[in-house]
Amino acid sequence: MTADEHTFTDADSALLYDLENPWDTDESSWEGYILRCTTLLDAVLDVGCGTGSLLHLAREHGAKGRLVGVDPDPAMLERARRRDDIEWSQATAAEMAYEAEFDLATMNSNAFQCFVTDDELRASLAAIRRALKDDRVFLFGTRHLQARAWEAWNPENGGVVTLPDGRQFRSWYQVEKVDGPLVTFTETMALLDGTPVRTAGTTLRFHTPETLNPFLVEAGFRIESQYGDEKTGPLTPDSRAIITVARAQ
Numbered sequence: 722m723t724a725d726e727h728t729f730t731d732a733d734s735a736l737l738y739d740l741e742n743p744w745d746t747d748e749s750s751w752e753g754y755i756l757r758c759t760t761l762l763d764a765v766l767d768v769g770c771g772t773g774s775l776l777h778l779a780r781e782h783g784a785k786g787r788l789v790g791v792d793p794d795p796a797m798l799e800r801a802r803r804r805d806d807i808e809w810s811q812a813t814a815a816e817m818a819y820e821a822e823f824d825l826a827t828m829n830s831n832a833f834q835c836f837v838t839d840d841e842l843r844a845s846l847a848a849i850r851r852a853l854k855d856d857r858v859f860l861f862g863t864r865h866l867q868a869r870a871w872e873a874w875n876p877e878n879g880g881v882v883t884l885p886d887g888r889q890f891r892s893w894y895q896v897e898k899v900d901g902p903l904v905t906f907t908e909t910m911a912l913l914d915g916t917p918v919r920t921a922g923t924t925l926r927f928h929t930p931e932t933l934n935p936f937l938v939e940a941g942f943r944i945e946s947q948y949g950d951e952k953t954g955p956l957t958p959d960s961r962a963i964i965t966v967a968r969a970q
């Protein structure tokens with residue numbers, strides 16, 4: 722085995738993210754709807770854009786407007802930068818300084834859950850509201866607290882991943898702490914014999930409509946509709962997700 726086969730880099734992580742999280746382009750799905758809006762509107766802001774899948778796909782589907790992707794992670798953005806007909810900015814949501822420039826702001830694949838503290842949530846929503854023109858929408862999804870998704874994030878549910886160059890790693894999640902709606906967990910990449918080569922920790926905040934909606938209203942949004950899953954089923958006490966259409970007042 723060469724040294725490279727023992728190494729799992731940030732670039733590998735971004736590539737693997739794309740392989741494991743393909744965008745759902747089906748027209749009846751929420752992601753299909755976001756893609757259609759992004760393709761048709763004049764100016765779209767993707768907050769926590771990651772590797773830029775949505776904006777890449779929008780260009781491939783004929784988007785002519787201004788597309789801006791913002792993310793604080795340099796490795797994810799490096800992968801996004803494979804296209805140079807899209808604006809990429811390395812920043813957190815709260816650091817954005819756009820003023821009434823966009824027809825749509827969106828956050829996908831639960832990026833919204835990266836806003837952990839009340840202060841960060843308020844500052845991020847305020848910056849998203851400022852970036853939007855009046856009467857335009859913020860479309861985003863977040864996992865519902867009640868579904869306790871983290872209970873499946875354990876080593877027993879891990880597996881072997883294969884990169885396009887043939888390198889293989891074992892990967893698994895381990896929840897370290899659950900503190901009310903805040904869940905801290907690690908993701909470990911390891912050699913096939915189980916020797917860890919990379920461990921990254923994350924804290925995510927889970928919501929119910931009751932905890933989420935007051936922050937949106939305070940930031941100047943009206944909640945136009947909410948759904949309970951990625952197929953826009955109704956939001957109920959048993960829903961896995963909270964998918965929100967929030968209109969800038």
Ligand SMILES: C[S@@+](CC[C@H](N)C(=O)[O-])C[C@H]1O[C@@H](n2cnc3c(N)ncnc32)[C@H](O)[C@@H]1O
Pocket residue numbers: 742768769770771772773774791792793794797812813814815828829830831832835836
């Ligand atoms: C699960 S990924 C989602 C990426 C992309 N939206 C997608 O649909 O594939 C979450 C992203 O949120 C980004 N993120 C973390 N904290 C953030 C913050 N405070 N503001 C904006 N983005 C953030 C991460 O760097 C990461 O790329």
